[in-house]
Amino acid sequence: MIQIRTVLKVLDNSGPKTARCIGILGPPKKFATVGDKIVVAAEGKVYHGIVACCKVEKKRPDGSFVRIDQNGVILVESNGKPVGNRVFGVLSDRVKQPEILSLGRVKTI
Amino acid sequence: MRLEKCYICSSTVYPGHGIEFVRNDAKVFRFCRSKCRKTFHMKRNPRYLRWTKAYRKSHGKEMAIDSTFEFERKRQRIQRYDRELVGRTIQAIQKVDAVRMKREKDYYKNRMKQANKQVQKTAVRELEKGISLIEPDILRMNEAVKARETVQQGVAMVERDQLSGSN
Numbered sequence: 001m002i003q004i005r006t007v008l009k010v011l012d013n014s015g016p017k018t019a020r021c022i023g024i025l026g027p028p029k030k031f032a033t034v035g036d037k038i039v040v041a042a043e044g045k046v047y048h049g050i051v052a053c054c055k056v057e058k059k060r061p062d063g064s065f066v067r068i069d070q071n072g073v074i075l076v077e078s079n080g081k082p083v084g085n086r087v088f089g090v091l092s093d094r095v096k097q098p099e100i101l102s103l104g105r106v107k108t109i
Numbered sequence: 110m111r112l113e114k115c116y117i118c119s120s121t122v123y124p125g126h127g128i129e130f131v132r133n134d135a136k137v138f139r140f141c142r143s144k145c146r147k148t149f150h151m152k153r154n155p156r157y158l159r160w161t162k163a164y165r166k167s168h169g170k171e172m173a174i175d176s177t178f179e180f181e182r183k184r185q186r187i188q189r190y191d192r193e194l195v196g197r198t199i200q201a202i203q204k205v206d207a208v209r210m211k212r213e214k215d216y217y218k219n220r221m222k223q224a225n226k227q228v229q230k231t232a233v234r235e236l237e238k239g240i241s242l243i244e245p246d247i248l249r250m251n252e253a254v255k256a257r258e259t260v261q262q263g264v265a266m267v268e269r270d271q272l273s274g275s276n
Binding site: 063066067090 | 110122124125126127128129130131132133135
């Protein structure tokens with residue numbers, strides 16, 4: 001459940017380490033979750049971002065719940081192209097955008 | 110679908126139960142219920158919690174090392190689906206399970222043998238300490254036994270007399 005003013009961890013190597021959510025794209029709603037596009041502000045610049053993982057439990061089709069330990073975002077330009085070219089850490093399996101999945105993955109220690 | 114074990118108590122987590130927690134280092138922890146999940150977040154070590162299998166195995170209460178456990182290891186190699194292989198595997202699982210259960214039972218029996226000795230020792234000590242509490246009952250019992258013996262002897266004598274009398 002990401003909302004305006006939420007500070008998310010930037011999971012790619014685009015530069016900034018954290019980004020603050022300043023808006024949620026798409027049909028009007030209060031909360032964004034994994035896979036949604038949001039507007040973020042990072043180091044004085046405004047980007048779009050795709051929520052990559054979310055602390056709140058997500059229900060899986062088999063009925064089980066998954067919880068990830070951080071709120072993460074991958075910075076993306078308005079046309080959808082990712083700003084960085086490597087992704088660190090944990091991505092939720094709900095992230096299905098091919099531009100994100102095609103980025104190089106580096107597992108954090 | 111794969112049945113996983115709970116990280117804390119080692120019980121099976123069936124589909125639709127429990128929570129899977131993904132830590133930031135990408136390590137996945139599965140919990141069967143909130144009790145286990147909460148102990149984990151309290152940073153408790155399952156090896157020191159008496160109700161977990163980890164404790165029981167590390168303290169020798171349950172069989173921890175056995176060749177039957179080798180069969181259940183997860184293999185990283187992907188197996189091509191083969192109907193016959195699946196059938197044989199299922200039969201093997203049943204056999205291995207039966208052997209393992211028998212061995213676990215024997216392990217428990219062996220462990221409890223020592224316990225029996227301990228129980229008897231404690232019982233003897235308790236008897237020595239508390240003999241005064243039950244002394245009157247013991248005396249009464251001894252009297253009753255003696256009385257019963259006397260009666261039985263009397264009855265035997267009477268029967269003998271009757272027999273000799275009739276003869």
